[in-house]
Amino acid sequence: MSDNHKSAGGVPTTGHVWDDDLADLVNQPPKWWMLGLTASAIWVVVYWLMYPAVPVALNGNYFKGVGLPGSGQWTAIKELEADQKEVDAVRSKYENKLKDMTPAAILADSELTEYVTRxxxxxxxxxxxxxxxxNGAGTIQKGGKFAMREQGYMAPMLNDDDWLFGGTIDKIHETVSGGRQGVMTAHKDTLSGQQIDDVAKWVLASSEGNGNAPEFAAGKKVFASSDCASCHGADGKGMQAMGSANLTDKIWRFDGSLEGIKQTITYGVNVGPDARNAVMPNFTEAGKLTPAEIKKLAVYVYKLGGGKADAAVAAK
Ligand code: HEC
Ligand code: HEC
Structure with missing residues (x-):
């Protein structure tokens, strides 16, 4: 060990030198680092005084901090309220605008449509x-079964372009504001079992494009000669004015098996305890939804993918 207290570079050592050239140098930390350390220490104290930093009760209350210059004592609730005000300000710009607009006018404004669909x-x-x-995709359960259909009840999918009551923005708006209830009479007293069987077979066949095959002629005749055509149209394609289903597509509101179709024809829809039950509630009644909310929903449903742009398309 040597007692030389200066290293070769002129920096003082602690006096500990080994093997003549291995020494503990006494270098000061750089000035910027010392300043940073001091500033941080001061900042800790300032921050601690400004914010509610002591979570213990003092005179039955916690230390709330002395507050920020200009904005007083900070609390999480105050910050939330300020954020909420900011959001409300952004919203009210749109809300005020859409108050007096028709759903169709909202649809024509892409910025407003974006807001409304959200x-x-x-x-x-x-x-x-x-x-x-x-998202209006129907209540499909595991195994492809419709949960509510099993209970004899089913609300239609809203994300396809098959509409009972019409898919124009005005029709959708009308549906949501006033509710809907397609009514089909029961036929247990007006048709024989044989006639119901025949017409059900014809309905099933025409949904598969076989409506004109000779073996279904009897059912076709029942359809044309009883009251079916007056509601479903002579072509069986349904009438949106009364929400009568299109019978010629493969989209079934209720059970689309032969037995299921027979049951619908026998007991009807929305007419008595044995009938199929399909009521779309009225959302204006008792203020369940505000007019603005109903407009938003109409635009949202339209935008699910099945909205019909042109009134002429839906007027069939
Ligand atoms: C209690 C169940 C129920 C609720 C809740 C409900 N609906 Fe419906 N909705 C139905 C049924 C059932 C139908 C079909 C009515 C019929 O068959 O006559 C329907 C029909 C519709 C239709 C017409 C579809 C077509 O093909 O023309 C639209 C649009 C619609 N609902 C939108 C909504 C919107 C938007 C809401 C929420 C505000 C809503 N529904 C809430 C049961 C419901
Ligand atoms: C008073 C009008 C009316 C008459 C008459 C009527 N229907 Fe209907 N029918 C409807 C309506 C409305 C619906 C749809 C109800 C719904 O979806 O809520 C419907 C639904 C159906 C369905 C179910 C379709 C599906 O997708 O599940 C079948 C099948 C059907 N009708 C067949 C017939 C046949 C066959 C006749 C004649 C024997 C007939 N209907 C007479 C109004 C009528």
Missing amino acids: SGKVLFSDNCAACHGQ
């Missing part, structure tokens, strides 16, 4: 999805 999605989950499924 809040419509939340409204839909809260008010409609229980019956129509999330």
Whole structure:
């Protein structure tokens, strides 16, 4: 060990030198680092005084901090309220605008449509999805079964372009604001079992494009000569004015098996305890939804993918 207290570079050592050239140098930390350390220490104290930093009760209350210059004592609630105000300000710009607009006018404004479909999605989950499924996709359960159809009840999918009551924005708006209830009479007293069997077979055949095959002639005749055509149209394609289903497509509101079709024809829809039950609630009644909310939902449903742009398309 040597007692040389200076290293070769002129920096003082602690006096500990081994093997003549291995020494503990006494280097000061750089000035910027010392300043930073001091500033941080001061900042800790300032911050600690400004904010509610002591979580213990002092005179039955916690230390709330001395507050920020200009904005007083900070609390999480105050910050939330300020954020909420900011959001409300952004919203009210749109809300005020759409108050006096028709749903069609909202649709024509892409910025407003964007806003409306977002809040419509939340409204839909809260008010409609229980019956129509999330995003209007129907309440499909595992195994492809419709949960509510099993109970003899089913709300239609809203994300396809098959509409009972019409898919124009005005028709959708009318549906959501006033509710719907397609009514089909029961035929247990007006048709014989044989006639019901025949007409059901014809309905099934025509949904598969075989309506004109000779073996279904008897059923076709029942359809034309009883009251079916007056509601479903001579071609069986349905009438949107009364929400009578299109019988010639493969989309079934209810059970589309032969037995299921027979049951619908025998007991009808929305007419008595044995009938199929399909009521779309009225959302204006008792203020369940505000007019603005109904407009938002109409635009949201339209935008699910099946909206019909042209009134002429839906007027069939
Ligand atoms: C209690 C179940 C139920 C709820 C809740 C419900 N619906 Fe419906 N909705 C139905 C049924 C059932 C029908 C079919 C009515 C019929 O067959 O006559 C229907 C029909 C519709 C139709 C017409 C579809 C067509 O093909 O023309 C639209 C649009 C619609 N609902 C939108 C909504 C919206 C939006 C909400 C939420 C505000 C909602 N529904 C809530 C049961 C419901
Ligand atoms: C008073 C009008 C009316 C008469 C008469 C009527 N229907 Fe209907 N029918 C409807 C309506 C409305 C619906 C749809 C109800 C719904 O979806 O809520 C319907 C639904 C059906 C369905 C179910 C379709 C599906 O997708 O599940 C079948 C099948 C059917 N009708 C066949 C017939 C036959 C066959 C006759 C004649 C024997 C007939 N209907 C007479 C109004 C009528």
